[in-house]
Amino acid sequence: MKIARYQCAAGSERLGIVSRVSGSEMLVDVAKAAASRGVAGTPGSVMALIEGGSAAMDATREVLAWAEQRQDPCWIDDPHGVEWLTPVAQRSMFCAGRNFGRHLLESKAGASASTLHSDFPTGFIKLGRTLVPHRSQVKRPADVQSLDYEVEIALVLGKAIDAYSDIDPASAIFGYTIFNDLSARECQLREMQNGMLMLGKNYPGFGPIGPYILTADEVPEPAALKLWLKVNGELRQHSDCRDLIFDFPQLVAFWSRFGLVPGDLISTGTPEGVALHHKPDPQAWYLKPGDHVQAGVDGIGVLETFIV
Incomplete structure (x- = not known):
């Protein structure tokens, strides 16, 4: 369904x-x-x-x-x-970082990223109050010029699971929805120099999500899910989940250490093609007021966001 x-x-x-x-x-x-x-x-x-x-x-x-x-x-x-409302009410959201192989490679192209690894999932928390529904208008903050897009798939948890649960992590997934992890890169990059990441991902409205949840029983092969993103009709990102470093059950198993409950959300990370890694100058690729962003996952739908 x-x-x-x-x-x-x-x-x-x-x-x-x-x-x-x-x-x-x-x-x-x-x-x-x-x-x-x-x-x-x-x-x-x-x-x-x-x-x-x-x-x-x-x-x-x-x-x-x-x-x-x-x-x-x-x-x-x-x-x-x-x-529209967000697919679930305000919940905890755990976001994987650099979890698509080709995105990890484009991230490593920068000298400051030479120590990146993929030994275990890494990421950050998206505050529930940051999430906004389909067709939302998201204001670019006055102090942000490098507003970036990141199409992702978000898992919706259907069962409670923690580090001691004796259940298959895949069985804890209720369904899948679409997520656009908007990011203030100038803030994010400075935070990451201190080994932290919070504000750059959590300005108001920086979590468009929806519009639909596709139940897990409708997705026999999650790795085949294809995701893409367009800005003003121009294709910026396109991949499928075969490029994931850590697959959906592995992410659930790892983040279950927090103690996950029904309705919690886990995002996959984004594929290559974000504005940040466009050469030689990414500035023309960043989102600006007036932009129309479409984030899609084949079989689920299209999540629209308007930047103001």
């Missing part, structure tokens, strides 16, 4: 499932369809679906199949007309 979290006109959170209606992708409002059918126990939110496990998934699939047969407009929403 492809899942959406959005807001209706009355302001309440809705759980939507993507369905094809008259040849177009539309959103079936699960709670409204379940109410029309007169069944109880169907999850009414994304977190209720995640935390409800297989029983919640089965109930949602049953309601979806019933609703698709009837296609009543009262429970169908147009994705172009809804107010």
Whole structure:
């Protein structure tokens, strides 16, 4: 299933499932369809679906199949007309760094990066309050001229897991969504000279994410997922997850030392092509007000962001 979290006109959170209606992708409002059918126990939110496990998934699939047969407009929403929310509410997000092979190589091209390694996953934390939904306007801070893009895949956790859990890390993945790790490079690079990284990744709005979660059962071969990013229609990044240094289960196993809970997010890192490593001068490649950024993962969708 492809899942959406959005807001209706009355302001309440809705759980939507993507369905094809008259040849177009539309959103079936699960709670409204379940109410029309007169069944109880169907999850009414994304977190209720995640935390409800297989029983919640089965109930949602049953309601979806019933609703698709009837296609009543009262429970169908147009994705172009809804107010998007982040796929999950504010959660912890653990971000891998330099986890695509070719991106690691382009990073090593700089003399200051000569000590980079890939012996174990490394990264940083993205604050939950930094995350913003599909089609958000993100303001470039006044003190930032080197605003960079990074398309990534974010894993959505469906089970609690820690360093002592006796479960397969892959089974803890509920689904996959799209993430654009916006970065203030001038701040980030100075922080990294002190062996730290925080502000350069966590200005307000620096975490566009969404619009959909594609459930893990729909992705039999995660390494085949293809991701790409365009700025004003120009392709800047394109790769697939076969170039990952640490795959999805390895990232879950490593970050589980924090003690992960359902709804937590883990990002993969980004492939090559970021503005920072364009030669000889990256300045023309950085994002500026007026830019339209599209971050895509084939099979999941396209995450749009507008820089203002």
